[in-house]
Amino acid sequence: MRDKLLAGAGALAAVLFVRNLYVMFMQIGDEVDQGAIYRIIYFHVPAFFTAGMCYIASMLASAYTLWKKDLRADAFAMSATEVGLAFAAVNLLTGMIWGRIIWGIWWAWDPRLTWALISWLVYFGYLGLRKAIDDPSERANISAVVNIFAFTSVAITWKAIVWWRTQHPAPVLSIRGADGKIDPAMEAMIYTNWIPLLLMATIFIAIRLRQERALRELDAMRRWAHST
Amino acid sequence: MIRFLKLTMAVAGKDIRSEWRTKESLNASIAFSIVVLLLFSFAFDPASESTKEFAGGLLWLVFMFAGALIVNRSFARELPNDCLDVLIASPLPMAALFLGKAIACFTLLMVIELISLPVFGIFYDITWWNQPGWLMLILTMTTWAMSVVGTLFSALTVNLRLRELMLPMLLYPMLIPALMAAIQLTTVVLTTDPVGGDNYTWVKLLVGFDIIFTSLSLALVDFVLVR
Numbered sequence: 032m033r034d035k036l037l038a039g040a041g042a043l044a045a046v047l048f049v050r051n052l053y054v055m056f057m058q059i060g061d062e063v064d065q066g067a068i069y070r071i072i073y074f075h076v077p078a079f080f081t082a083g084m085c086y087i088a089s090m091l092a093s094a095y096t097l098w099k100k101d102l103r104a105d106a107f108a109m110s111a112t113e114v115g116l117a118f119a120a121v122n123l124l125t126g127m128i129w130g131r132i133i134w135g136i137w138w139a140w141d142p143r144l145t146w147a148l149i150s151w152l153v154y155f156g157y158l159g160l161r162k163a164i165d166d167p168s169e170r171a172n173i174s175a176v177v178n179i180f181a182f183t184s185v186a187i188t189w190k191a192i193v194w195w196r197t198q199h200p201a202p203v204l205s206i207r208g209a210d211g212k213i214d215p216a217m218e219a220m221i222y223t224n225w226i227p228l229l230l231m232a233t234i235f236i237a238i239r240l241r242q243e244r245a246l247r248e249l250d251a252m253r254r255w256a257h258s259t
Numbered sequence: 260m261i262r263f264l265k266l267t268m269a270v271a272g273k274d275i276r277s278e279w280r281t282k283e284s285l286n287a288s289i290a291f292s293i294v295v296l297l298l299f300s301f302a303f304d305p306a307s308e309s310t311k312e313f314a315g316g317l318l319w320l321v322f323m324f325a326g327a328l329i330v331n332r333s334f335a336r337e338l339p340n341d342c343l344d345v346l347i348a349s350p351l352p353m354a355a356l357f358l359g360k361a362i363a364c365f366t367l368l369m370v371i372e373l374i375s376l377p378v379f380g381i382f383y384d385i386t387w388w389n390q391p392g393w394l395m396l397i398l399t400m401t402t403w404a405m406s407v408v409g410t411l412f413s414a415l416t417v418n419l420r421l422r423e424l425m426l427p428m429l430l431y432p433m434l435i436p437a438l439m440a441a442i443q444l445t446t447v448v449l450t451t452d453p454v455g456g457d458n459y460t461w462v463k464l465l466v467g468f469d470i471i472f473t474s475l476s477l478a479l480v481d482f483v484l485v486r
Binding site for chain 2: 097113145149152153156157158160162163169172173175177179180181183184187194196230
């Protein structure tokens with residue numbers, strides 16, 4: 032049943048994705064100043080949103096881990112962070128490609144870009160820390176605290192374009208109070224393309240969780256084998 | 260509340276006293292920061308005018324390297340003779356233990372910074388007393404940020420196999436907001452320019468960082484120490 036659900040979600044994501052590609056290339060025109068390359072925003076922004084969702088989910092799961100001492104929540108936090116890192120990497124890479132075309136440089140050390148990179152490194156450190164702790168409940172405890180700390184960098188990344196004058200474009204989306212800066216059809220496309228990415232993230236997390244469960248079962252079996 | 264403060268100060272006093280008697284990490288950190296200052300002078304020309312533009316950055320890198328040495332010892336010091344287990348089992352509130360250790364780290368770090376600052380001024384020909392009020396404010400706030408986050412991460416990593424490696428790897432990225440603010444502001448303060456305009460954003464960031472991370476650490480320290 033679960034397999035079918037996941038496969039169904041994957042099929043839905045694929046169909047939506049193809050439809051979005053058609054609309055963004057065939058129906059929505061080029062941007063006046065930037066030409067065709069602006070379309071990267073349809074991947075850049077939704078990838079950041081998806082990564083943000085993963086980070087929020089993993090932060091909440093970490094808080095739950097501390098509260099209830101639940102190892103399954105810990106496994107979820109880890110899976111969500113790994114998937115979030117992948118989407119954050121998509122966000123960084125698409126941003127760099129866009130920057131190469133529009134700014135002429137791959138990277139600019141402005142607060143928004145820097146903090147996006149910091150968040151990436153902080154979460155990478157979180158995953159590294161997990162590898163260094165053997166005892167499962169200690170690992171859950173310690174990494175959950177680090178995860179909650181790590182989330183502050185995501186919050187700063189989100190607000191960086193408001194707090195500083197950055198080279199990264201200032202907010203254009205109406206959800207951030209910037210009405211009329213972007214064509215409604217273009218803004219709608221950003222959200223529409225977010226849906227398949229979110230579906231993909233959900234599938235990845237589910238698969239990663241399954242691996243983690245298998246790993247725990249193996250571990251239990253190994254311990255049982257050693258004890259008899 | 261009074262009892263809590265007393266306990267906090269007792270822990271801080273204990274840490275500072277034991278450090279003062281052995282001076283093992285204090286001496287090492289001071290020597291280390293001077294060595295790093297010396298090494299930086301090979302990386303570029305210390306006599307050039309442009310040095311002033313990244314003097315703030317240099318200074319804080321040195322302080323952060325030295326700070327990692329200090330906070331690393333903060334909890335590791337309690338490992339021999341199972342002192343840490345005794346401290347955790349004692350009726351001391353964990354928040355008091357944590358805050359006391361953070362205060363001890365803060366004091367030691369301030370000592371190191373105040374010793375390295377004149378050395379830095381001499382080696383790099385920088386007048387650092389142009390705006391002493393602002394400088395002290397930045398030093399205090401950033402050092403507190405380093406101590407409070409550093410002490411928490413020291414508690415987190417105290418039992419790990421790769422403690423010396425894990426602590427900086429986790430600590431440095433987490434400290435970047437405070438560090439960026441400190442570097443920006445220190446560079447301004449080392450010149451005669453007044454702090455204002457865009458730089459207030461950095462002051463606000465520093466204050467926010469201190470408040471958020473102090474409360475977050477105090478809220479989470481029980482989960483870190485009591486297993």
